[in-house]
Amino acid sequence: MLKGRQREIGTLTGLLDEARAGRGSALIVRGEAGIGKTALLEHAAQTGSAMRLLRATGVEFEMGLPFSGLHQLLAPLSGRLGRLPDRQREALETAFGLRSADAPDRLMVAMATLTLISEIAEERPVLCLVDDVQWLDEASAKALAFAARRIAAEPVAMLLGLRDPVRIPELDSLPSLTVPELSDSDARALLTAALHAPLDEPIRDRIVAEARGNPLALLELTVGIRPGEMAGGFGLPVRGGAMEELFRRRLDDLPDPTRLLLLTASAEPLGDPLLLWDAVRRLGLDVAAAAPAEDAGLLEIDARVRFRHPLVRSAAYRSASPSQRRAVHKALAEATDPALDPDRRAWHRAQAAAGPDEDIAADLAAAADRVRMRGGLAATAAFLERSAHLTTDPSTRLTRLLAAAGVKLDAGAPDDAVALLAHVDEAVLSPMAQAQVETLRGRIAFAVRRGMDASAPLLRAAQRVEPLNARLAREIHLDALFASVLAGHLGGDIDTAVQAARAAVPAPHPPTVVDVLLDGLTLILTGDRPVGAALVRQALAEGDDAMWARRVQMVGALAFEVWDVDSYVSILNRQISRARTLGALTLLPQALSTVAGAHLRLGQLHTAASLLDQATELVAATGTAPSYPHLTLAAWQGDSATEDMVGAAVKDATARGEGLLVAFAHFALAIHRNGHGDYTGALAAAEYASSHLVLVFKGAASRELVEAATRADAPDIAQQAFADLRETTQASTTDFAAGTEHLCAGLITHGAQADHHYQAALEALTASGCLGDLERARLLYGEWLRRQGRRSEARKQLREAHEALTAMGAEGFAQRAARELGATGERARKRAAGDTDRLTAQELAIARQVAAGATSKEIAAELFVSPRTVDAHLRNIFRKLSITSRRQLRGMPLDDLAHA
Template identity: 45%
Template sequence: MVRKLRLRGRLGECDALDRLTGTVMSERSAVLVVRGEPGIGKSALLDHYAERISRHRVVRVAGVESEMELPFAGLHQLCAPFLGHLDRLPDPQSEALATAFGLSSGPPPDRFLVGLAVLSLLSDAANEDPLFCLVDDAQWFDEVSAQTLGFVARRLLAEPVALVLATREPPGQAPLAGLPELVLKGLEDAEARALLDGALRGELDDRIRDRILDEARGNPLALLELPRGLTATETAESFGPPAPAPTADRIEQSFLRQVSSLPVATRRLLLVAAAEPIGDAVLLRRAARQLGIEPGATAPAEEAGMIDIGALVRFRHPLLRSAVYRSAGLLERQETHRALADVTDRALDPDRRAWHLAWATLAPDEAVAAELQTSAVRAQSRGGVAAAATLLAYAATLTPEPRVRAARAVAAASAKLRAGAPDAARKLLTMAEGGPLSEFDQARAHLLRAQIAFASSRVSQTAPLLSAARGLVPLDAALARETFLDAISAAMFAGRLSADADVGAVARAAREALPETEGPRTADLLLRTLAVRFGTGYRDALPLAKRAVGRLLVEPDAGEVLRWSWLTSAVAADMWDDEGWAALAARHVRTARATGALSELPLALNSQVLVDLFAGALDAASLLTAEIPTVLEAAGGDLAPYGALTLAALKGDGPHAEQLIRSSLEDSAARGEGIGVSIAQWARAVLCNGAGKYERARQAADQAAAHTKDLAAVNWGLCELVEAAVRSGDRDTAVDALDRLDEATGVAGTDWALGVQARARALLGTGTAAETLYREAIERLARTRVRTELARAHLVYGEWLRRENRREDARAQLRTAHAMFTGFGAGAFAQRSGRELHALGERTVGRPAAAPTALTAQETQIAHLARDGLTNAEIGAELFISPHTVEWHLRKVFAKLGITSRRQLRSSLGERPLAPAPA
């Protein structure tokens, strides 16, 4: 007969876990975060649940406070039983996880690729039997492990996997914020009284019992531990005045009373066990011998049920471990850590040895500092940025030589900033600046100050970045160029909203400080391109821009592709290079997906959305805009919804587009992001031109084109301004806008540039000259990827022909425009062309409404990838979901399309890609 563990007062909680089991048994994933204060019963609930599901595969792990700075320590516990299956994962995933766990060497893995690898590993492990992962004390997981668990929890869907995470962290705290929760409260009075009575070994005065109940506040561990080992008299003395301390502190005090009754040797052994994080019984015995503690010293603690020593060493409760450790004196703790360092294998576990040495050392010690620095390098190589930052900070503190200490403090500050801790970075810089710094480290510190300021506030930090770049020129030309690029980018983003962010001044400063010949890297050529573009003008920058685009398209380094793709693609769009722009955006997305760079993916997707919108691929753009919030949620980032608002504008979804535009304008003002104002106003101009609200379109386009240094956006704004001004009768504004547009399009000389130029000139022209220009615009734009521009050329030509009373010719152009806009899903422009056709006595048919069984955005994406021959694993890697989830979606796709196999997808979906190729 199976023994059933009874929990008092937790019937509802147990029912919730049973429902979770039912979900998993139906082959769906289930995630639950169990929250509550220390001692409230989280561990007991996990114990009970583990017993209930013992016939299935159960993996139990627990966070350890002293391991919080060891990268991937918590995650390694969870994945250890399945590491023999690494070869079943796609190569990039298996390599990332092996590097993270120190099983192989390689470049630092992207943490989101590691997350996808863990997701795939758990999914694979659940193939044969449902998998239940129970994580206790998740608040003690190292930062990167906690972030990865949050990522995995949000991506689990169609796998028979349960992930239950017990934590003390308050609700809403990242990285587990937003996941399903079960909050444990104190027991009701009757249950609390029954639990206390069951723990007592004798009679207890009612007044003392009531005092214990009041102090415990329904906390089960407090009810069990506060009276443990005390006589009635002792209990009465202990519970005189009400204690103001939190429940956890009172429980620790109770544990300390119990520990104080043990022999000295036993207390010392408990301290060794508390300081040794992995529960290694062999290591515990070695350290005990090192300290001269007899093996039998454990007996009193084991008899009291405080500790269990088997293959692993386990305390009765984590609060007992922390009480033992905190109660020891500083010298005693140092001696303990020194012993543990001495018996930890230098070759097999160098990082944990270095960590013990750090805790054993107070005075500066170069040997220990050097070991910590080496451990930091190892942590960095495994992607543990936060751990590397902490190790470097300790190394700096323990460094005796002032100049070396200052240099290590600068390195630690840089790592802290990369780990997302600008306040800690600022403190380390203060330490560094208190000692002698080399000229190079002074320049690095100056740069870090500027970067910290930018990380703390999105307000322009152009001036400090520019100052840092100048200081780096004689010391590190490569880093100086990158810093000048950062300064130019900051000035571009700030634009009209910052008085001191003159991108032209930054460009001139870069040209003055650096030699004219560019270096071998993409960043070198890109800097020169932008310096010339904003320094001397568009014409001189054009050949440089073409080379920068070409160089990045063949750049072999994925890191360089990720870092410079957005800026280079903006240059391509600014130069009216539709082919280069599309190729760069597509490669940016592919590289972000292939490398698992989830933090970079939203920016790449937004760029691709704009490319798709100009290509008329609004369906593809819709899929991407639907994916962006999911990726941002997983990555924990934030990004203005530029893609979503321009999509809504081109679709003609007025209320939704206006809401997004207003929100974007407010957010841009708060962030000091002037380029956001240009994009939002351009989107509003597109929306209003499509709807025939030309006066409002003119006002918005005038705002969009107002800041001449906005790459690409100013040109697009000028195109809208010419059309809106002509249609609203403001010829002077239209002529001025055309003159400005000609300066860029004439120099660029591409079909895109000359096509929109001809269209704009035609809008202002008359007679035969206008018709020639309309035909030229259509001919040129037909050779490009910018299909929406072509459709608009057909539309304005048809409108002109109708006004010229050439009805049949007008019908031909307007039918073409209407068919194109309808096919794109550009509703407002389709209606505008439809109104023109109605005026000619012709009826039009709109886009068919989606059928009730229409595929969702994600189903459409998965279906097209499966049609193109990708495996479930490859689709999962591209979309950051597991192969099981891909299969689950495909089953729904098959049901909706009425098919039974992948082979039939081609006939159901056709050959058409999500993004159309040029004509």
């Protein structure tokens, strides 16, 4: 009956053939209800009957229960969980409620899904079919999207049936096949095949027109048509989403007991016939009530309960009265074992409640805690929200409502959090409750706009908390201050935040790292940089990993402020290690992308690119907000797309009110233009960055401004920029700061004095390990030597700079060095022919770990890919490096054999 679907069938057949050949892929089959998505998936199941079939179907009622869809898909593989790596096995068992433990990181669950599918694919190709993905719980949908992007090297085909619109962004990035409406000719052919009696042409035309190319509509419109109706004008208009109405019409013809049984089955998403029969018995129904629905082809009951189409389930539930639904949920709650499935029982009890009921509300709140332990933020929020509405005590209701709003925010639904806060009557709130509301508003504003409008509510919260909890107040002040810095000139009232922090209750004794950090930032922002920087350095040295885990972006910002790359890398590497060990979903991509910025200063552009690749993958898998080192990476690489990337970042950041990013983007643009020798353009970008930065990259922007101004013949600007730079470098004690100060001093001085500063800069930057800055300094020194007529010395510096900048992938600066070297009469060495076949960033990451002795499984767990993908990359690595074994990778200069 798949009329007019030759193109779609060909696509699915090709995908299955590729999977059987070891080249996996995923495809979303999109379209409106009834268009034929399910029929195409069933056709694929028949075509791939020799493959191992895993299947699941999204259920609207279960959208709030985390990992329910994934459990359905992977249930046949439960006996294989013991073959997973320990962390992955524990995460999956916790997600499925098979063990009690801390909340499983969703990334570990997603990795376990990929590993499990990859394991069984070694025996025979696998076909994963998931229908009605739009009704999958969010946790399952994200885990599937994660796995779907990583099966290219696996004999796995994944087909996902989805009714638009997409609510999970990660799914929208997957390849898709849109199933169109049938043509009139195909619709007529399908109608003719479905009917067993002649049909008058005008009636045929009307049915085809009303069905609008929807196959299910065509078939349903012909159900039960009598000969008289065929000749006399039958037709039920199908308007847009009225497919459900067709099934409601079918339900109207069924006996009342049958309709009640269908309602019970629609509210019981597990498809468990024993549970259904128990609930049906409690409703006073007989097993025979199912027969009319089975005879009508609307329901099948054998090992599982299955509806003819998801819209039958929806129609059965939506057409019932509220009292009927409550009665059914009450019966299901009574039939559900409270020991085996307490969460679903609590949810049924809540749906059965006609009004406030503290016992049910408490049961639901307890279920929310259990669901949180399983990692289900969306479900936790739904349980808490319903619990709040059922709570009788006003104080407890407020507590649950605020908790639900906070979890909504953490679950990535800030608009829902705002809607919940609208139910709060602030006139009757206690001071602490008012502070909670304000803090939540600030967190929401920060999440949505990353700075704009966040500082003010956080400040109000801190001031309200001060008389009640001084330590908590200072912590909120720190967050408010950092929020105002991020918002910058686009909405951050830094002066107000600073004054509030200064007026806050003094730090208790002994002060915490948060106290030291708050005092240090306040002093820097009020002009006492030396003392403030010393406190920041103290905080960087003393802060514990748990404290920094909540402030990963702040680590990079503050370490750069005091020119301390060692602390920058050390703290963030610990955070990365900690995140990998714990499987921390949100922390890991932030830490990876932030530490990538430090590797740029160290001249390790390939490493930075690899880290950003991993961070980008994780951001796509988790939906967390990205960081911005990709802008400076592109700038150091001399990427021609940098200007467009900066423009897009500025537009986005301006719309959200993130002033720091706007200034940072101009800082990256100054690097890019300095690399290409566009000093006038670099001057404009660096001036903007320097004038709009009060913290973090102020010193780095001043360094770019000194270089651009001296080359653009703007000595007054260069002198002022140098003075601004010295305010930051003089407050630091690192070789990085000293080297940068000497370099800029060399740029603005002359003769022997300049020579001294350049040589001192090379010495200090060599000691700092900041090889990116070292080679840029060598380039500037070589340029100065050439202009002094010292060609031989210039050639040496420029040659070394060119070779080092080329090796690290800093193409813009390397080309600048090549031009300068040419001006001395020496041609720069061209790249070897084989250079284009160097390692990619991902291959470099794998080669490093193989060289350290890691197995494919260990690397797969580290990089969040499958072991088979690691082996595929390893074959490319062997080919590119002309080697044949893992042992040969040890001792190789891998960074020299890579390109970003």
